[in-house]
Amino acid sequence: MSTVQTVTGPVDSADLGRTLVHEHIIIVGEEFRENYADDWDEDQRVADAVRDLTELKSLGIDTIMDPTVLGLGRYIPRIQRIAEQIDLNVVAATGLYTYNEIPFQFHYSGPGLLFDVPEPLTEMFVRDLTEGIADTGVRAAFLKCAIEEQGLTPGVERVMRAVGQAHVQTGAPITVHTNPHTGSGLVAQRVLAEEGVDLTKVVIGHSGDTTDVDYLSKLAEAGSLLGMDRFGLDVLLPFEDRVNTIVELVRRGFVENVVIAHDASCFIDWFPAGAKEQVVPKWNFRHISEDVIPALLERGVTEGDLETILVDNPRRHFE
Ligand SMILES: [Zn+2]
Secondary structure (H helix, E strand, O other), X not given: OOEEEEOXXXXXXXXXXXXXXXXXXXXXXXXXXXXXXXXXXXXXXXXXXXXXXXXXXXXXXXXXXEOOOEOOOOOHHHHHHHHOOOOOEEEEEEEXXXXXXXXXXXXXXXXXXXXXXXXXXXXXXXXXXXXXXXXOOOOOOEEEEEEOOXXXXXXXXXXXXXXXXXXXXXXXXXXXXXXXXXXXXXXXXXXXXXXXXXXXHEEEEOHHHOOOHHHHHHHHHOOOEEEEOOOOOOOOOOHHHXXXXXXXXXXXXXXXXXXXXXXXXXXXXXXXXXXXXXXXXXXXXXXXXXXXXXXXXXXXXXXXXXXXXXXXXXXXXXX
């Protein structure tokens, strides 16, 4: 057992219950919103999120991990407002989301740079995990970084190494957004291991976008969790393939490496209004409870396996 910080306070890891390891509440470019989102209605966005997450809880999910970090519009006071109105644990993250460069705030400050100071990213991440995010009193409980098809750019590498160092200092687990089609999960494992990270504390996110079980087995054999975490994004990989890949992983003995989620959001400003519902109608918080779990059971995954995937693996991630 250990204590997990949630947006509304500490929770015993034994009480996390059924956990989706990668769900966003609100993804919004804050600077864009302040300048161009004339139709932004803060109260409506909060009310919508409360509605969706209340429904998720009623469908049997107890906890979500929200990897919305710098670069995705993390704004904790809004998340606090939402979390206070729901009976679902929300675990906040720290880190930085980029596929390319890091923001200008970090271009000139850091080891060997114009202002030669200790890595400010690491200090920020550690502060979020140990003291709290800004003045909210909310502590992050896991770290997030990304590596996409652009690969290990200088910016991506700097963030990833800072995430690794923050993990070593705090023990906080890590979620990495990866692109399985470029094998970037293996690159993330190499870089994080070089920083001394315990790879069993790493979720290789978006592993569920591929059916390449040999690739996934390699990641799992190094100890990491496989984020089969984009259920509903059928345009990237169809539902049947996503389900069958989990079935095959379980058959090969990797049930203790599987975690699941949708990577959905209550609001995201990346697409025009209504487009998400039209293009990916199943990309919502109901899909796993309503469709994925029944399909897994139908294909021979047991209730015990599901308990491992939904409860035990996320719990162990924090212990
Ligand atoms: Zn995500």
